[in-house]
Amino acid sequence: MATETLTLGKALNRGLRRALENDPKVVIMGEDVGKLGGVFRITDGLQKDFGENRVIDTPLAESGIIGTAVGLSLRGYRPICEIQFDGFVYPAYDQIVSQVAKMHYRSQGKVRVPMVIRIPYGGGIGAVEHHSESPEAYFAHTAGLKVVSCSNPQDAYTMIQQAVISDDPVIFLEPKRRYHEKGTVELDTPLDEAYPLHAARVVRPGRDVTLLAYGPMVRTALDAATAAEEDGRDLEVIDLRTLSPLDLAPVYESVRRTGRCVVVHEAPSNVGLGAEIAARITEECFYSLEAPVLRVTGFDTPYPPARLEEEYLPNLDRVLEAVDRSFGW
Amino acid sequence: MAKGDPAGATRGKRATTPRSRKASGKSTSTDDLVQLLTPEGDRIDRVTWIDGTEYSVDFTDEEYRNLYRDLVLVRRLDAEATALQRQGELGIWASLLGQEAAQVGSGRALRPQDMAFPTYREHGVLYCRGIDPIMPLGLFRGVDLGGWDPNEFKFNMYTIVIGAQTLHATGYAMGVAMDGRTGGDDGEAVIAYFGDGASAQGDVNESFIWSAVFNAPIVFFCQNNQYAISEPLERQTRIPLYQRAAGFGFPGVRVDGNDVLATYAVTRAALDNARHGQGPTLVEAYTYRMGAHTTTDDPTRYRIASEVEAWQAKDPIARVKAFLTKERIADDAFFAEVDEQARQEALNLRERVLAMPDPQPLSLFDHVYPHGSPEVDAQREFMARYLDSFEGSVH
Numbered sequence: 001m002a003t004e005t006l007t008l009g010k011a012l013n014r015g016l017r018r019a020l021e022n023d024p025k026v027v028i029m030g031e032d033v034g035k036l037g038g039v040f041r042i043t044d045g046l047q048k049d050f051g052e053n054r055v056i057d058t059p060l061a062e063s064g065i066i067g068t069a070v071g072l073s074l075r076g077y078r079p080i081c082e083i084q085f086d087g088f089v090y091p092a093y094d095q096i097v098s099q100v101a102k103m104h105y106r107s108q109g110k111v112r113v114p115m116v117i118r119i120p121y122g123g124g125i126g127a128v129e130h131h132s133e134s135p136e137a138y139f140a141h142t143a144g145l146k147v148v149s150c151s152n153p154q155d156a157y158t159m160i161q162q163a164v165i166s167d168d169p170v171i172f173l174e175p176k177r178r179y180h181e182k183g184t185v186e187l188d189t190p191l192d193e194a195y196p197l198h199a200a201r202v203v204r205p206g207r208d209v210t211l212l213a214y215g216p217m218v219r220t221a222l223d224a225a226t227a228a229e230e231d232g233r234d235l236e237v238i239d240l241r242t243l244s245p246l247d248l249a250p251v252y253e254s255v256r257r258t259g260r261c262v263v264v265h266e267a268p269s270n271v272g273l274g275a276e277i278a279a280r281i282t283e284e285c286f287y288s289l290e291a292p293v294l295r296v297t298g299f300d301t302p303y304p305p306a307r308l309e310e311e312y313l314p315n316l317d318r319v320l321e322a323v324d325r326s327f328g329w
Numbered sequence: 330m331a332k333g334d335p336a337g338a339t340r341g342k343r344a345t346t347p348r349s350r351k352a353s354g355k356s357t358s359t360d361d362l363v364q365l366l367t368p369e370g371d372r373i374d375r376v377t378w379i380d381g382t383e384y385s386v387d388f389t390d391e392e393y394r395n396l397y398r399d400l401v402l403v404r405r406l407d408a409e410a411t412a413l414q415r416q417g418e419l420g421i422w423a424s425l426l427g428q429e430a431a432q433v434g435s436g437r438a439l440r441p442q443d444m445a446f447p448t449y450r451e452h453g454v455l456y457c458r459g460i461d462p463i464m465p466l467g468l469f470r471g472v473d474l475g476g477w478d479p480n481e482f483k484f485n486m487y488t489i490v491i492g493a494q495t496l497h498a499t500g501y502a503m504g505v506a507m508d509g510r511t512g513g514d515d516g517e518a519v520i521a522y523f524g525d526g527a528s529a530q531g532d533v534n535e536s537f538i539w540s541a542v543f544n545a546p547i548v549f550f551c552q553n554n555q556y557a558i559s560e561p562l563e564r565q566t567r568i569p570l571y572q573r574a575a576g577f578g579f580p581g582v583r584v585d586g587n588d589v590l591a592t593y594a595v596t597r598a599a600l601d602n603a604r605h606g607q608g609p610t611l612v613e614a615y616t617y618r619m620g621a622h623t624t625t626d627d628p629t630r631y632r633i634a635s636e637v638e639a640w641q642a643k644d645p646i647a648r649v650k651a652f653l654t655k656e657r658i659a660d661d662a663f664f665a666e667v668d669e670q671a672r673q674e675a676l677n678l679r680e681r682v683l684a685m686p687d688p689q690p691l692s693l694f695d696h697v698y699p700h701g702s703p704e705v706d707a708q709r710e711f712m713a714r715y716l717d718s719f720e721g722s723v724h
Contacts, residue, residue, distance in 0.1 A: 027507075053507050059542055064496060064535035071500020074485070075508070095532075098490050099497070106474040106486055109696040143697055143705070167699035245704040 002187045009179035011153035012042050014187070015160035016080065020050050023078060026164060029056040029065055030082030030118075039084055040120055040179055062092035066117065070099050073113040078164060086121040087130025087303075093138070100169045101144030114167045116160070121149075122216045122266050123298075123313055124177035126306040133303055134267035139171045140244040140276075147244040148197060149173035151218035153183035155195075155241065162197040173243075175216035198242040200250050206236035209323050210254040212277060213264040214240040217314060221264055224319035233323065243273060251277070252284045259290035260326045264314050269297040291329035294322045362615055363595055364585040368643045370651025376591070378582050384594040390658045396589050397653060398667050399433045400646045403453040405671035406462050409678050410452075410469070414624045418682055419469045423450045427587075427619030430645030431552050433457060434592025435614070438600060439520065442483070444505075446498035446521045449487040450552075454522065458484040462674075466682050473688065492530030495521040495549065499536040502545035502603075511546045516604030519547045520596070526557025528573070529565045537577040537611070546603035548596065549574075549611045552586060554618035559631040574611035586616030587645040617643070690716060 006014065019026050028043055034057035037044030047055035058065050062083060069079035083089045089096075096117065103113045123132030140147045146168045150156040156174070163170040195201065203218065204225050213221035218239045225235035236254050240246065255261050261281055263274040278293035296314040304312050355372075360379040365386060366372055375385040388396070407425050414422040425432060432453025439445060439457070447454055452465050460477045468475045468487060475486045488494035498521035510517045527533050528551060540547050551570055555562050566573075574581030584595040592614055599610035617640040621628050628637075653659040694709040716722050 059535070059538050061531075061535045061538065063532055064499075064539050067493065067496025067532055067535070068500030068503060068539055071497040071502070072504045073500075074479070074497065075501045075504030077504055077507075091531075094490065095493065095496065099488075099493055103486075104699055105696050107479065107696075108473065108476065109699070110478045110480070111486070112699050114699075146698065146702075245702045247703075 001189070003184055004187060005182055006153045006157070006185045007180050007182050008150070008153045008156045008175070009040060009042055011157040011183075011185050012160055012174065013044055013046070014185070015157040016043060017046060017049075019080070019161050019164040020046065020054055022161075023164075025076060026078045026080065027054050027056060027072065028080045028082065029058050029069060031058060031060055031065075031084050033057060033082050038082060040176065042118075042120075042174075042179075043082065062088055062090075063095050066092040066095040066100060066115075069115050070095065070103065070113055073115055074111060078114050078116075080116045080118060080164060083117060083119045085127075085131045086119055086133040086135055089117075089119055089135060096139070096145070096171075097142050101142045105144055112167045113169050115169045116163045116172050117170070118160075118172045118174060120174045120176035120179075122175055122177060123303065123309050124216065126309070128306070129303065132306075132309065134265065134298065136171075136173055136243050136265075137267055137272050140273060145169055145171055145244060146198070146242070147171040147173065148242050149175065149215035150241070151175060151178065151213075151215055151239050153181070153185045155239075157185050157187070158189070158191070158194045159197055159241070161191055162194070165191060166197065173215055177216050178219060181219065198245060198247060200238055200240045200242065200247040202236060202250060202254070203239045204235070204237040206234040206258070208234045208258055209236065209260040209262060209326060210251065210258045211235050211237045211262050211264065211319070211323075212240055212251060213237065214243060214273075215266075217264045217266060220314060220316060221319060224316045224323070227316055228320060228323060231320075233327075235323065246277065246280070248277070248280055248284070251281065255281055255285045256288040259288055260323075261289075261293045262296060262319065262322045262326060263293060264296045264319055266298050266313055268300045269295050270300045272297060291326045294326055296322045362583050362585050363591045364588050365590040365594060366588045366648055366652055368587075368648050370648045370655055372590075372652060372656075380580055380582075382580075382582070382598065384591065384598060386590050386594045388590075393649075393653060393658050394663065396433065396437065396593075397646070397649045397659065398670070399437065399453075399457065400429045400589060400649060401667050402671050402674060403429050403433060403456050404646060405675050406456070406678055407452055409675040410466055411620070411624065413466070413679065413682055414469070419466060419624075420471050421623050421625055422469050423623045424620040425450050425452050427617045427640065427645070428552055428554055429453055430589035431586035431592055431614040431616045434589040435520065435550050435596040435612075438593045438596035439483075440518070440600070440604075442515070442517045443600060443604075444483045444485070444498075444501055444517065444519045446485045446494040446501070446519070447487055448491075448494065448522050448524065448527070449489050450524075451487070451522050455484060458482045460484060463678055463681050463685075466678070467685060470682065470685060472685055492523055492527035492533040495523055495527070495533045495536035496539070498547055499540045499543075499545055502540060502547040503543050505546050506543065506606075511604055511606040513605070516606070517546065518600040518603035519545070520550050520600065521547060522550050522552065524551065524557065525553040525555065525562050525565050525570060526560070527551075528570050537574070537579075537609075540609040541578045544606070544608040546606065547609045548599040548603055549609060550596065551611065551613045552616055553613050554586075554616050556618055556622065556628075556632070558622040558626060559628075561632075569613070571611055571613035579609045579611065581611040581613065583613040583615055586614030587643050587648070589645060589649060616645075
């Protein structure tokens with residue numbers, strides 16, 4: 001079995017290459033995805049090897065990308081759309097929410113729209129406005145869409161391929177600040193034997209507190225768990241991986257053991273994923289909880305100028321502060 | 330039903346097809362409106378559009394009669410739907426009254442392999458595609474969201490968000506080209522329906538750009554019915570809509586949308602250009618919405634009776650009847666037979682609508698995802714238990 005050390009970005013590239021190889025109906029479309037290989041180089045070299053009909057440089061119009069991908073899907077293609085940055089997805093929001101999400105339902109199952117919409121998301125890269133947002137709640141709120149986020153190179157490689165073969169429309173959120181982090185990737189595991197797309201995973205077992213994170217915050221949560229060891233606290237970290245549907249069975253099992261839970265995400269707290277997760281944990285684990293489910297999130301402000309994002313984004317210290325609060329309840 | 334071909338509309342040169350025996354012998358050039366049948370029922374043999382394209386049709390008597398039958402049936406079924414709404418049997422209805430020729434002309438111009446992307450008012454095109462006319466009534470009654478199979482009939486689901494379907498049509502057409510299904514007489518073409526209001530939408534303008542850039546085999550068929558609910562055309566554009574095409578890099582043509590023959594000829598020529606790999610065309614079918622936007626609308630608040638009367642004189646069906654009579658292609662017995670068929674089909678439609686069962690409550694959870702969702706499944710189970718908690722519940 002082939003194993004390689006790859007960055008998360010390169011792992012996505014390899015996964016996309018596999019997807020193009022495996023099915024001639026798979027096409028990649030987006031702004032600058034061809035010759036340039038994407039502004040983050042995630043599609044690097046793919047147009048050269050698969051041609052301009054498989055890796056399509058599109059006009060600069062996000063609604064056009066998603067709307068035409070719907071039409072290509074109806075024609076039997078499996079488009080993978082790249083939205084260049086999180087904050088640029090909104091021109092396509094109507095097509096995603098009103099068309100992509102609803103075609104299968106509207107047609108009583110006669111029509112499928114097997115699309116993947118890749119969105120590099122989240123902050124921490126010192127970017128200008130609209131380049132650091134976390135829009136996952138908008139999509140998780142919409143029935144008919146599935147929403148996932150990878151946190152490491154192995155998941156990036158596997159999950160992108162699983163998303164492509166899924167007939168469900170998938171919003172695929174890529175933690176852009178983790179694109180350059182490396183990890184070992186097992187390349188040849190058949191997709192149906194790989195860890196499932198819509199399943200959470202315990203990435204660090206622990207006894208005292210359940211720490212939930214996804215995408216870019218998984219690394220932050222793991223770092224917090226390492227730091228907490230010095231305080232004699234043993235944190236369990238769960239990578240949610242799938243945001244819609246949520247896979248909370250392993251979370252309930254964990255919280256029933258630990259009695260404490262902290263949810264971490266970059267997106268603002270108000271009506272965010274953390275709120276939904278807290279409500280469900282409260283319903284399922286009410287008698288096991290020693291403290292309320294706490295949230296460590298971005299603030300309910302627009303995303304701030306880059307010189308303030310350190311204050312805005314959850315970090316190791318804010319996670320540990322929440323853990324302390326949970327114990328002090 | 331099969332229709333004859335238009336007499337070889339050819340860009341930039343005269344067609345060589347022999348003159349139809351039904352034609353007046355009159356040929357014209359126009360920079361305003363392609364018309365082959367005047368409101369008085371006189372045939373114009375051939376018309377040359379400003380770009381040199383010549384349009385004509387060469388139908389047999391039976392084909393002319395069939396077009397008339399289509400127009401009458403489509404109007405009668407539409408009227409029945411309006412009546413059913415007034416009687417509380419439909420939640421709402423979007424009538425096509427006045428636009429029958431635009432829809433039958435373009436709908437019959439489609440070849441079997443062509444794909445259509447409608448708005449929510451294309452009941453006439455739907456009829457031409459062979460779909461049971463009860464289907465849109467199910468949608469407007471609220472028992473489903475559109476029940477036909479888009480792939481079986483090559484007619485996509487109705488799209489209610491204004492203009493969104495033009496991008497779907499463009500993507501589909503890109504797929505046709507990628508599949509190598511253009512370039513010959515058996516090539517495929519796509520038609521996207523929209524209205525004058527939609528012409529202001531970003532999606533429509535993006536679809537113009539995309540189809541031009543990718544040379545997609547598509548016809549943009551704009552039924553300019555002069556109103557977007559209450560707002561007149563002047564609120565959407567400062568220039569004739571067909572002229573927009575030039576800025577995007579493909580031809581635009583305006584046709585008398587109340588003339589079924591001209592609409593057929595222009596649409597068929599544009600579709601054939603597309604299927605032969607010559608890219609998109611914008612067809613502006615100049616027509617008039619004789620009724621309200623939908624049954625919830627009150628057009629007396631925003632337009633005057635004399636305007637409606639002026640368009641009444643351009644009625645799309647009356648002119649065909651006048652032509653058929655003048656040319657002795659049809660007689661009173663034929664017209665009576667068509668009226669009787671229309672009456673029967675409307676009655677049949679009414680009976681079936683009244684018998685339409687409401688959907689089962691738990692079906693609201695069906696088809697949210699092709700692969701399902703444990704969250705939706707859990708809510709379905711909850712709802713089933715909840716419904717069961719009522720005495721005598723049978724869901």
